[in-house]
Amino acid sequence: MKVNGENVALEKTLDLSGFLVLRGFDEKLVAVERNGEIVPRGSFADVVLKADDVLEILHFVGGG
Amino acid sequence: MTSDEDALMLGEQAFRSRFILGSGKFSSEMMRTVLEHSGAEIATLAVRRANAGGAENILDSFPPGIRLLPNTSGARSAEEAVRIAKLARELGCGDFVKVEVIGDSKYLLPDNTETVRATEMLVDEGFVVLPYMYPDLYAARALARAGATAVMPLGAPIGSNRGLLTADFIRILVEEIDLPIIVDAGIGRPSEACAAMEMGCAAVMANTAIATAGDVAAMADAFRLAIAAGRAAYRAGLGRKLEKGAEASSPLTGFLER
């Protein structure tokens, strides 16, 4: 997979929610775009990741 | 009229403060202090890639009641701005968005053409859109037509602290555009924020000016007071300047048959 521009190997079958936890993200604080589509925040657990997925994981930072 | 009635209306929401605070370049703790001292009820923030391991949550810096205004910084086209705005909405802080499309990495000036397009698309998607723009009358009209809630012209290049270099053009927008005009970018001193408000701008946004001040909290106070003073002066109606000596000329109206 490509996650935030970096290659990440998908070693086992995972849903998005599980992946975020595994990688140390707080699900409540991020928005995820998968292959160009926003994944609704309530449904991270319904999305089973594929090896060729492109993920963008975003959050708020300070900015003017 | 009491000052309570002089609310800044953005969309359906009324604000007492006319100071919009940019949240860049502050720590979380500093952010809370600055918000308190500035009296700001609106704060901007940006959307970026999250790092694994999760840093501190910036949303914890904002007390309830602060309206968050995500920007689309990083967008170089209308489509990118729309994408960022949707992600921001997904992060759960409402429908407000400050559209910011910058296609020039050297001067960081906003691209008005793309900004108008982004505004059209985001209004269609139900956003409350506050576009950051270069103060051009035609672009401002196009933004108004597109359904923008306010127009945010720059006072000077972003982060430059150079003040109201575009004052004459912002004044035209104040006169001609029936939307709140919010000066964004370039304001470096409280006196400049005050001048923008005297001119009839609806609000002022500042970030760098405060973040880079010697005493951040005291500067936030200074901005709050300056913005309130400028607003009060605008509402009071400015007095006349004393003429520098009369022009010597024969009466212009002596020809009248009375």
Next chain:
Amino acid sequence: MSHWTDRAPYLKTMQTIESGILDEVLGRVAAYDYSAYGEREVRAALAKDRIGIADFAALLSPAAEAFLEPMAAKARLETRKHFGNAVALFTPLYLANHCVNGCVYCGFHHDNDIRRARLGGNEIVRELDAIAETGLEDILLLTGETRKESSVEYIGEAVKLAAERFHLVGIEVYPLNVDEYAYMHACGADYVCVFQETYDPVRYAEVHTLGPKRVFSYRFDALERALMGGMRTVNFGALLGLADFRKDAFAVGLHAHFLQRKYPKGEMAISIPRLRPYINNATENSRDVHEPQLLQVMLAYRLFMPFAGMTVSTRERAGFRDNVIGLCATKISAGVSVGIGGHGQDEEGDGQFEISDPRGVPEVNAAIKARGLQPVYIDYVRV
């Protein structure tokens, strides 16, 4: 559809458009109490760089009459800023004086026993050629208000003939629909004059006793329709003295102001006619508007709308006209005949009003130059 201001129903031929400007203007005019403004407000207005609606209201108030000289000084600066030394020259050509309206102040009143006439194609050519001989490049074509004798086709043909000989063609005819204005524009017309006469609907009904002109709102919306039809310039006017001239002048300014905001491309122009005696209206008089009041209105227009063109009528004497150009007026007529014909041939029909400045083009040209101003015959190139 009809508006509360209308004293006659819309005719089937009359188009309606979506516009809030009429209600906006009349609402503000109704609320305008000029006695509430004093020296303080007038001084404050004069000190400003940009004159807003409240300042305009102050400058039209009786309190501002004592400030004509400083108003004139400020107006002259604005006029110079926006128009430089240029003073545009034009002349009107009356094509026909048949009219179905009854306007108590007008010589063309339907019931007046005057000589009625309409110029035919050859006569129009003769008149236009004679006027073109004088060097003028801007012509205003006028008719009385009737679709019968002066049909859209008739006026359109006259515009085409005029456009072949002049750089700039205006029309002052009955209010038209958007498609008809677009047609006139295609024929070569660039500017449209429709004067509301008075913005007081009650007074309007009293002095317009007959005809389609009684549909106040259709006339009011005409200039907006003209802009929608592609016209470049629209020309407003209240016939000062017909009603409360301060309120009417306030209305003209607001009408132009809101139309300019809605159609920023359009150019706004203002005329400032005031009542002069006519054969049938001995009871109507212009006592209200003497020269100082007339000048006050003109100066207030200039300060509120520094960008607007302003035409000074031949109803005014030469001494007045020569002094207001450069000060606030930007356009002046010359070689005027208000009868039907009278340029290339003898007058066939009687005139609309009496003129007070009979000078021809060379004399007016010389008068402009004598004041250090520049007579301008072609203001822009039509493309």
